[in-house]
Amino acid sequence: MSEPVLSALPAGHVLLTLRHSEPVNLHLQRLHFHCPALASDEDDQADDNLLLVFAQADAQGQWPALERAPQRTYTVRARQHDNVVVDVYLHGDGLMAGWAANAQPGATLLARPLPRSGACLRAADYPHHVLLGDDSALPLIGRWLERLPEGISAQAFIEVADANARQALAEDEDIAIQWLERNGFSTSQSQLLEDALTDYVVSDAIMDIDAVFFVIAGQDARSARMAQFLIDAWAVAPDAIHHASHWQD
Ligand SMILES: Cc1cc2nc3c(=O)[nH]c(=O)nc-3n(C[C@H](O)[C@H](O)[C@H](O)COP(=O)(O)OP(=O)(O)OC[C@H]3O[C@@H](n4cnc5c(N)ncnc54)[C@H](O)[C@@H]3O)c2cc1C
Structure with a gap:
């Protein structure tokens, strides 16, 4: 799956591309995303959250209106260079829980980094x-x-x-x-x-x-x-x- 160029992304958003996914245990799935836009050495604050947006660009690279797209908030478990790690609790029926359990390498999500709470x-x-x-x-x-x-x-x-x-x-x-x-x-x-x-x-x-x-x-x-x-x-x-x-x- 090819990535849209960064400039084509909706303002304030980054693209997460799944590199690989592994179970931490029966209840938790660890997702390793490639995301050069979030590459950072400033890894000192734990309240580091992303708003994950379930939207895909169309064949012309146009994004739909994001207000209506499903969105879920997740903690960044770790940032390592251009790798962003998110741990998803597999609580049962849920859009993100299902996505995490089934997504294959190359799958993408839009994400908006959220302000730190302080x-x-x-x-x-x-x-x-x-x-x-x-x-x-x-x-x-x-x-x-x-x-x-x-x-x-x-x-x-x-x-x-x-x-x-x-x-x-x-x-x-x-x-x-x-x-x-x-x-x-x-x-x-x-x-x-x-x-x-x-x-x-x-x-x-x-x-x-x-x-x-x-x-x-x-x-x-x-x-x-x-x-x-x-x-x-x-x-x-x-x-x-x-x-x-x-x-x-
Ligand atoms: C700041 C912040 C950080 C978060 N960080 C993480 C994180 O790192 N990892 C993580 O797994 N979650 C995290 N969450 C929680 C996560 O956003 C919610 O659990 C979310 O609703 C899951 O989305 P879903 O699409 O799987 O389920 P939804 O479609 O939202 O919900 C489907 C059903 O599942 C129920 N449900 C949702 N979440 C849970 C749950 N945790 N336990 C039991 N039932 C549930 C709902 O009540 C609903 O009935 C965070 C939330 C916030 C606000």
Whole structure:
């Protein structure tokens, strides 16, 4: 499949061309895209997201109106030279989940790089980071832990479908990871992250909650409730929380 020339792409968009695709495990597909336009050495911020746009140019190289094209947001798991890696949770029936499971090398997607949220810059002021997320947040958490600045410690709570979904993440004496497995419960009905958070904030592990930066990402209602719990019950400053709604029921 030949790539349209860059100048022919819709403004603000880049073309991702699938180089290869591999299962990380039964639940997660890793997509390696070729994308010279995103080649960058500035790989220090974990909240690096792309809006993937499902649109194809016609035979004359003309793109359809993008407002009506399906769009999905994904974290850039890694950038290596002109290679962009995206990890897709295979949650079931979904346009992107299906695309990721079936796409062959050469398949293309349009993508719009999204502005950084500023969370990584805000977090740098806090000596301890607590990250909570479901399968969709695993790429964010994985990259966040890899980029953890010197002298900052982290505790991650990661809720996944089952033990098979565990994966190797950054290891360091300052990093603790707890995997929470739903084992058949739906993500929307699960309370594993909420329970872990409630236990953690009353435990001795937190000496000073004002010194903690929280990253909460995943299903919309659950992550909103966890962020609100911290604000209401523990008077955590909203600035000390990065809350991202990743998907809705
Ligand atoms: C900033 C940001 C970063 C994200 N990064 C990633 C990432 O790196 N990897 C990743 O896998 N996802 C990520 N997501 C979540 C992803 O965009 C959504 O899960 C998306 O809806 C999946 O699209 P789809 O076409 O597969 O399913 P859709 O067509 O959107 O949804 C189909 C059905 O599946 C359900 N559904 C959607 N997502 C999930 C899910 N995760 N678990 C269970 N049910 C679901 C929906 O409720 C709906 O009923 C991110 C979202 C945001 C906002």
